Amino acid sequence: MAVFEAKGLSVRYGAVAANNNIDIALEQGCVHGVIGPNGAGKSTFIDALSGRRRPLSGRVLLDGEDITYRSVRWRRAHGISRSFQRTSIFASMTVGAQLAMIARRNAEPDLAGIIDTLSLGDVIDRVCGEIAYGTQRAVDLAIALIGQPRVVLLDEPCAGLVADEAGRMLQHVRDLCRACNVAALLVEHDVEGVFRTCDTVTVLDLGEVLSSGMPAQVRADPEVIRAYLGSAA
Amino acid sequence: MQTSFRPLTGAYDGLSIDLAADSSFLGLSSAHLQDPGRFWPVVWVPLAVGIVLVWLVGRSRFGTTLEGIRENEERMRFSGYNTFLPRLGAFVLSGLLASLGGALFALNAAYVSPDVLSFSQAGDSLIAAMVGGLGTLVGPLAGTALYVWGQARLNSGANLHLYTGIALIVVLVFLPGGITGTLQRLWKRVKR
Ligand SMILES: Nc1ncnc2c1ncn2[C@@H]1O[C@H](COP(=O)(O)OP(=O)(O)OP(=O)(O)O)[C@@H](O)[C@H]1O
Ligand SMILES: [Mg+2]
Numbered sequence: 001m002a003v004f005e006a007k008g009l010s011v012r013y014g015a016v017a018a019n020n021n022i023d024i025a026l027e028q029g030c031v032h033g034v035i036g037p038n039g040a041g042k043s044t045f046i047d048a049l050s051g052r053r054r055p056l057s058g059r060v061l062l063d064g065e066d067i068t069y070r071s072v073r074w075r076r077a078h079g080i081s082r083s084f085q086r087t088s089i090f091a092s093m094t095v096g097a098q099l100a101m102i103a104r105r106n107a108e109p110d111l112a113g114i115i116d117t118l119s120l121g122d123v124i125d126r127v128c129g130e131i132a133y134g135t136q137r138a139v140d141l142a143i144a145l146i147g148q149p150r151v152v153l154l155d156e157p158c159a160g161l162v163a164d165e166a167g168r169m170l171q172h173v174r175d176l177c178r179a180c181n182v183a184a185l186l187v188e189h190d191v192e193g194v195f196r197t198c199d200t201v202t203v204l205d206l207g208e209v210l211s212s213g214m215p216a217q218v219r220a221d222p223e224v225i226r227a228y229l230g231s232a233a
Numbered sequence: 234m235q236t237s238f239r240p241l242t243g244a245y246d247g248l249s250i251d252l253a254a255d256s257s258f259l260g261l262s263s264a265h266l267q268d269p270g271r272f273w274p275v276v277w278v279p280l281a282v283g284i285v286l287v288w289l290v291g292r293s294r295f296g297t298t299l300e301g302i303r304e305n306e307e308r309m310r311f312s313g314y315n316t317f318l319p320r321l322g323a324f325v326l327s328g329l330l331a332s333l334g335g336a337l338f339a340l341n342a343a344y345v346s347p348d349v350l351s352f353s354q355a356g357d358s359l360i361a362a363m364v365g366g367l368g369t370l371v372g373p374l375a376g377t378a379l380y381v382w383g384q385a386r387l388n389s390g391a392n393l394h395l396y397t398g399i400a401l402i403v404v405l406v407f408l409p410g411g412i413t414g415t416l417q418r419l420w421k422r423v424k425r
Contacts, residue, residue, distance in 0.1 A: 010323050050311065076313035090304040090370075102312045143312060 001064075003028050003183045004049075004080070004151045007056035011207075012048050013043070013192055014135030020045040020207040021058070026151060026183035034187045034216075037228060041207040042187040043085055044155045047184070050082040051075050058223070062151070076106070079150035083157055085187075086221050087136050091129030095139055098128060099146065106147025117176065118142050134165050141169070145176065150179075153185045158193070166190060170197045191229065196218055203228060247346025252340060258340065266340050276337055283330050288370055290326065299323055301332045303368075353394070360397055366411025375412050 009222065019039040026032050033043050047053040049060055049073040059074035060068045062078065069080075075139035090098040099120075103111040115121055117137045117167040123131050128139055141157050157173060170188070174197045177184045190192045194201060195215040202212040203224050210220040218224055257265065264272040265413050290296050301309045308316070309316050315389065339345045348354065358382065365376025380397070387396050408415045 052311075072310050073313055073315065076311060082311060084308070087309045088305060090301055090308070092302060092304055097297070098301065100303055103279070105313045143308065145314070 002026060002061075003063060004185075005061040006045075006049060007061065008147075009045070009048055009060065010056045011044050011053060011116070012056050017207050018132075019048060019055070022204070022207075022209055024185070024202060024212075026185055027199075028183050029032060029181045030152070030184055030199040031177050031184045031186050031197060032190075033194035033201040033202060035189070035191055035194050035201065035228075036204035036210070041202040043155055045204070046155050046185070046187060048081060050080065050153055053195045071080075073221060076147075080153070081144045081149040081151070081219065082153040083140050083155055085155040085159055086131070087140050089128050089136055089139050091127075093128060094125055095128050095131070096124040098139070099142055100212045102143050103210070108146045108148065111146065114142050114145055118172070134161050137161060137169070141173070148180065148203055151183045151185075155187045156185070156189060158188060158190060166193060175199070202213075234348035243346070245347055247344060247348070248343045267343055272341055275340070279333055279337065280375060283333065283375075284370065287326075287330070294377075295319065295322070323339050357397065360401050364411055366415075367412075369413045370412040372411050379412075401412060 002024040006024045009018065009019055010042075014065055020041075022032075022041075022045060024032065024098075033118060034045065038044055044053065048055045051070060051074075051209065054066065058068070059066050062080065067078075070093045090169060092100075098165065099111060099115065106141060108114070115124065120138060120142060122133070123135055131139075137157060137160070141154070144152055144154065154173065158169045161169060170186075170190075170193045173186060176182065186194065195218075198215060200213065201215050201218045203210040203218060203221075205227055211218050211224045213221075219229070238244070256262075259275060261275070263269060266275075298314060298369075301314070302316050302319055306316050316336055318407040338349070358377070359377035361380040363376070364379065365374065366372025379400075383396055383400075384393060404411055410418065
């Protein structure tokens with residue numbers, strides 16, 4: 001059964017329908033990729049799922065229970081965590097201090113393990129604003145992974161990384177989700193990377209679901225090829 | 234409104250603090266309150282207690298939470314922190330310290346008027362803190378010491394505000410983090 005679901009979710013900014021009647025279901029231990037052109041409504045979708053923005057209609061379910069209007073803090077306490085498209089860290093604090101701060105709040109039993117997995121041991125005493133951009137993205141991901149979340153919503157964790165860094169980051173996300181039995185929603189621009197790493201994929205366009213299913217199935221969908229992938233696929 | 238409260242607030246004329254001839258405050262008569270030699274322990278004890286208090290808060294979990302909120306309020310919320318109560322606590326604490334300073338000032342000056350709150354006066358304490366370095370305990374102390382020293386040495390030509398302005402510009406342009414921030418950075422470079 002799906003741990004985390006959205007049913008008929010719609011979000012509007014004034015007259016702009018940024019999300020229109022979106023359905024999605026996340027399974028434990030699986031990575032669900034969400035792709036789509038700029039402005040398709042991917043970040044808006046994560047905002048609605050994570051409680052940052054109230055949807056106009058539709059429901060968000062955790063274990064079948066309606067949590068659409070639960071607060072951001074309630075969601076985090078119940079295992080729903082997210083990252084942001086723009087790096088969202090604590091620039092003046094050291095890497096170690098900020099991870100410890102988040103770990104304390106979320107009762108993380110194995111912070112050292114997370115630090116190790118994301119190779120942050122070398123920068124643990126550095127001030128976060130002064131380390132390399134790619135490492136900051138790893139800190140950002142670590143913050144989202146602390147506290148053994150059951151659902152993680154990742155908004156372009158590889159944004160701005162060079163190709164092989166991005167590839168490693170995606171690999172990491174998938175391995176972690178499998179190892180810890182986490183349900184992940186991964187918004188990503190790198191279409192090939194998503195098809196390679198995700199178990200299921202949804203394509204958004206103009207706020208609507210264009211196609212959804214197994215990577216191979218979605219890649220072959222004539223609608224997706226026409227509207228999004230173009231001749232490149 | 235202004236006139237009906239005039240007896241209470243003194244309006245623009247301000248209020249003077251008159252202790253009756255035979256009464257005293259903390260054992261000090263009004264002449265003693267205005268005598269720097271007599272008044273200084275009344276100032277220094279709260280200052281020392283205030284410094285220790287703020288230092289302890291800065292080192293506590295509460296202090297770390299406040300730093301996190303200052304740096305990135307949204308990420309703190311999405312990490313499960315309540316960000317409203319700590320901010321409220323911080324405002325209450327700084328309001329408490331400021332009011333303590335204000336009360337001591339009033340006792341010593343024996344007179345307060347709305348001028349004390351005008352920006353040219355109240356802003357000076359902000360500028361002193363910025364020159365010294367915000368976000369540290371020593372910064373505002375250093376800035377205030379410099380300000381008081383400058384006030385004593387440079388005020389003869391009534392150019393104090395010119396010097397204050399120059400100090401502020403120099404700090405903003407050349408010394409980000411104020412005096413303490415710059416010293417910290419130099420120290421880091423020396424250590425490496
Ligand atoms: N705060 C806002 N107010 C009004 N309109 C917004 C707001 N945020 C986003 N939009 C609009 O909603 C639509 C969806 O934006 P969203 O940021 O969700 O897209 P996205 O798929 O994440 O794009 P990108 O790939 O560039 O990150 C866009 O048309 C955008 O201009
Ligand atoms: Mg986006």
